[in-house]
Amino acid sequence: MELRQLEYFQMVSRLGSFTKAAEKLHVAQPSVTNAIGKLEDELGIRLFDRNQKKVALTAEGRIFQRRVDKILREVAETLAEMHDLKNLGRGTIKAAVPPMIGAYLFPNIFISFKKAYPGLDLQVFEEGSLAARMMIEREELDLGIIILPEETAVFHTLPIVEEEIVLCLPPAHPLSGKQAVTFSELRHEPFILLKEDSCHRRFIIDRCRESGFAPRIVFSSNQIQTIKALVASGGGISFLMRMVAEDAKNITTVPLAPALKIRIGLAWKKDKYLSKAARAFIDFVAGRSISQS
Known part of the structure; x- marks a missing residue:
């Protein structure tokens, strides 16, 4: 054999x-x-x-x-451990980052880490949080900066930030002047969402179902700029993290009622050997989280 x-x-x-x-x-x-x-x-x-x-x-x-x-x-773990012993100070980290997190939260982490550890190679894969979880569980990736699950027996997690998801509308939309909007008020609206491998999409669909309707999804994309452009031109409504939507031109943001908040953080599989490179990245992110809290 x-x-x-x-x-x-x-x-x-x-x-x-x-x-x-x-x-x-x-x-x-x-x-x-x-x-x-x-x-x-x-x-x-x-x-x-x-x-x-x-x-x-x-x-x-x-x-x-x-x-x-x-x-x-x-x-695989034995080979990784032997590689660590042979190549102290060098190594590769395979990490998943969803599109919205990758565009707005991750760049500063990536640049700062590369400055601190120039000998480590950080390979980034753009995957939705659901797909990233499966890839980490199958040990195809070391870790991910993803939307964290509420409870998990599979992963270690390190929260980084809590973010609010807000409703995004064209400025002339009838709901744009409201203080907050419930999902029941959106049952007849055309929805523009992230693709199906994202936790973000699942949260929105679940809220719609809890309000007694299935959303009419007219477009799905992982390109955040495309979603913003479609909303601005009146193609439909969408839902983005507040830090993503704040700088959008020709888009009005309205809080949801009740508020929809998500936790973003690091996730890696329990009982899996982590290379020194991967551990260095976890420690680096943990240090940033502590210093910013």
């Missing part, structure tokens, strides 16, 4: 396809198929049911998957 076979097995089980696994691994499909076939022969069991459109794990395959995930995670 080879480590390569286990890596191929893990990718096929995640993607449910030999073809997609080969593309993700940057190898030819026959290489993946043959490696899995030899693994099954060696184990004397079938790991995948190939009679379906999507390749599915057998009962034995699901048991094997749990073991393989643990083995590969420990191998």
